Amino acid sequence: MKYCRVYILLLFLGVTMNLSAQYFSLSMSSDLGKNQLAEGVFYRPSAMTSYGHGNYFASTGFQWTFSQADRQVFSAWQTSFGMLYMPKEYPFYFSLFSLINPYSDLSREVNVGFILSHQREHLLFRIGNASRIYALKKSAISSRGITPEASRRIVEYRNFTYQLLAYLNNKDKSWNLGAGISNIDNFRVQQETNPMLLLSAYTRIITGLSINLDFWYQGAGMLNLSADYFGYYGRIGIIWIPGLNK
Amino acid sequence: MDTRIKQIAIGIIAVLLLNGCAYDLDLKGFLGTSEAVNHRFQSSMEWTVLNQEYEITVDSTAYTFLVGGDSHVGTIINIEKMLQIAVAQGALAVSVAGDVTTGREEGLIRTDSLFRKYPEVAKFIIPGNHDLYFNAWERYFELFGPSVYTLRVISEEEADLFVFLDTGSGTVGLEQFTWLESLLEEESESYRNIIIITHLNFFRNRMTGSTNPLNEEVMTLLDLFAEHSIQLVIQGHDHKRYITEFGETTYLTLDALKDGVKNASYLELRINEENISTVFHEF
Numbered sequence: 001m002k003y004c005r006v007y008i009l010l011l012f013l014g015v016t017m018n019l020s021a022q023y024f025s026l027s028m029s030s031d032l033g034k035n036q037l038a039e040g041v042f043y044r045p046s047a048m049t050s051y052g053h054g055n056y057f058a059s060t061g062f063q064w065t066f067s068q069a070d071r072q073v074f075s076a077w078q079t080s081f082g083m084l085y086m087p088k089e090y091p092f093y094f095s096l097f098s099l100i101n102p103y104s105d106l107s108r109e110v111n112v113g114f115i116l117s118h119q120r121e122h123l124l125f126r127i128g129n130a131s132r133i134y135a136l137k138k139s140a141i142s143s144r145g146i147t148p149e150a151s152r153r154i155v156e157y158r159n160f161t162y163q164l165l166a167y168l169n170n171k172d173k174s175w176n177l178g179a180g181i182s183n184i185d186n187f188r189v190q191q192e193t194n195p196m197l198l199l200s201a202y203t204r205i206i207t208g209l210s211i212n213l214d215f216w217y218q219g220a221g222m223l224n225l226s227a228d229y230f231g232y233y234g235r236i237g238i239i240w241i242p243g244l245n246k
Numbered sequence: 247m248d249t250r251i252k253q254i255a256i257g258i259i260a261v262l263l264l265n266g267c268a269y270d271l272d273l274k275g276f277l278g279t280s281e282a283v284n285h286r287f288q289s290s291m292e293w294t295v296l297n298q299e300y301e302i303t304v305d306s307t308a309y310t311f312l313v314g315g316d317s318h319v320g321t322i323i324n325i326e327k328m329l330q331i332a333v334a335q336g337a338l339a340v341s342v343a344g345d346v347t348t349g350r351e352e353g354l355i356r357t358d359s360l361f362r363k364y365p366e367v368a369k370f371i372i373p374g375n376h377d378l379y380f381n382a383w384e385r386y387f388e389l390f391g392p393s394v395y396t397l398r399v400i401s402e403e404e405a406d407l408f409v410f411l412d413t414g415s416g417t418v419g420l421e422q423f424t425w426l427e428s429l430l431e432e433e434s435e436s437y438r439n440i441i442i443i444t445h446l447n448f449f450r451n452r453m454t455g456s457t458n459p460l461n462e463e464v465m466t467l468l469d470l471f472a473e474h475s476i477q478l479v480i481q482g483h484d485h486k487r488y489i490t491e492f493g494e495t496t497y498l499t500l501d502a503l504k505d506g507v508k509n510a511s512y513l514e515l516r517i518n519e520e521n522i523s524t525v526f527h528e529f
Contacts, residue, residue: 035462036417036418036419036420036423036463037420037423037462037463037466038420039420039424069466070469101465103465103469104469106469106472106473107465107468107469107472109461109465132450132461134464134465134468134492136472136492136493140472144472144473145475146472146475146493146494147494150491150493150494151490151491151492151493152493153492154449154490154492156449156450156451158450158453159450188461189461190460190461191450191457191458191460191461192450193455193456193457193458194457194458194460194461218460219416220415220416220417220459220460220463221279221375221414221415221416221417221446221457222276222416222457223276223455223456223457224275224375224415224416224446224456224457224483225271225272225273225275225276225375225379226272226275226279226375226376226378226379226414226415226416227275227276227277227278227279227415227416228278228279228282228283228415228416228417228419229278229282230416230417230460230463
């Protein structure tokens with residue numbers, strides 16, 4: 001609930017900042033999927049806002065998870081800041097990000113890192129690094145009988161992040177269909193050795209309003225040459241860029 | 247541009263072919279294993295119903311237990327040394343935390359013969375990814391039994407629980423996870439120590455191509471083990487020792503037992519009334 005209030009405040013700030021910003025966008029999406037951690041399907045709605053001013057941009061977003069797994073409903077908070085560099089006709093984006101996943105009453109996961117993105121006519125590349133922290137929540141130490149001396153965190157400093165998407169159409173077309181491989185999603189950073197397979201489509205309904213559809217397949221153990229099914233999820237989302245429909 | 251694409255394609259094909267020539271790799275495993283983890287779990291549970299759960303009764307609450315990982319038989323120099331040391335020391339049992347063999351028939355047969363040579367020590371093994379190569383699961387199961395099981399070590403005063411988990415194909419899977427969750431929920435209060443042994447290591451403490459369970463699964467297992475104050479989780483797979491703690495739980499990744507590996511070692515678990523201590527012994 002606390003995080004919902006923070007989000008509404010950020011959204012309000014976003015709309016008011018839009019008066020001076022050169023660019024503002026709001027995206028909302030819903031994931032529906034299954035995995036090996038709980039019976040039944042999970043549902044993960046999320047919302048993100050982005051602002052751009054000159055060559056600089058910032059974004060924040062939240063995700064909630066409803067599933068039979070013993071998890072907190074508020075499941076992720078992402079923020080990023082970055083800049084655009086356009087040496088010729090194709091852009092490079094550099095961004096720093098943080099991703100907090102308040103997993104359960106007991107533990108949380110935090111990722112911080114950077115991503116360099118580059119877009120061509122038919123290709124999108126993203127590479128970067130994420131450092132991951134698994135942490136026990138302070139409240140768990142007293143309430144769960146865990147001794148204060150117990151170790152509270154594990155840090156993985158280096159995790160190569162990547163995304164490669166190949167699109168059917170030129171990026172300026174009003175619709176597109178792509179396929180690729182990635183270990184990062186808006187609210188998820190997998191280990192570098194756990195690639196996810198991605199099918200992605202979008203269409204512009206009117207100027208400034210697009211719908212996107214994604215399908216993600218998560219395999220386990222592929223690089224161990226002993227692969228199994230882990231899970232999948234589908235996503236439907238809208239992206240609204242208010243300034244563009246005027 | 248076309249030439250460059252051709253060169254890259256030829257390079258990729260050459261690497262794949264060279265890997266394919268590597269005798270112990272099974273490239274089709276990239277797409278899937280012959281028997282999924284849920285199937286292996288079901289077979290293991292059926293086996294346990296027919297054959298009883300493992301239980302060892304001890305006179306003293308103190309005992310030693312030797313654990314190695316990744317013997318990749320093949321050759322048997324180090325794994326046999328570990329068995330000989332176990333016999334000489336009077337260790338309660340020996341365990342290999344996955345990748346016992348390369349999945350080749352001759353490796354499976356050689357391991358079975360080796361184990362039969364030392365009947366005086368109990369052996370508890372689990373499959374790793376290599377044990378599942380070349381559709382080896384059915385043969386592994388026939389020779390060595392289940393991939394998921396428990397061992398109860400019972401003395402007059404205390405009892406310890408060892409839980410052997412199958413992560414050979416990258417995930418514990420829904421059925422095994424549900425079983426583990428209810429096992430810990432129902433029984434964790436009844437034991438002095440609970441020790442988990444599995445193949446895949448959870449953490450990326452160094453740059454390595456070895457693959458861990460997916461991030462959500464690591465988080466879920468960390469949470470479960472912290473919740474039930476599991477004392478020790480022993481893992482293999484990465485061939486390089488690493489010890490870390492999260493809450494009350496110690497996570498320990500083993501060196502490999504594999505012959506010819508520079509850092510080959512096994513772990514001696516010393517369990518007594520006070521605590522569990524761990525000592526690595528290099529070959």
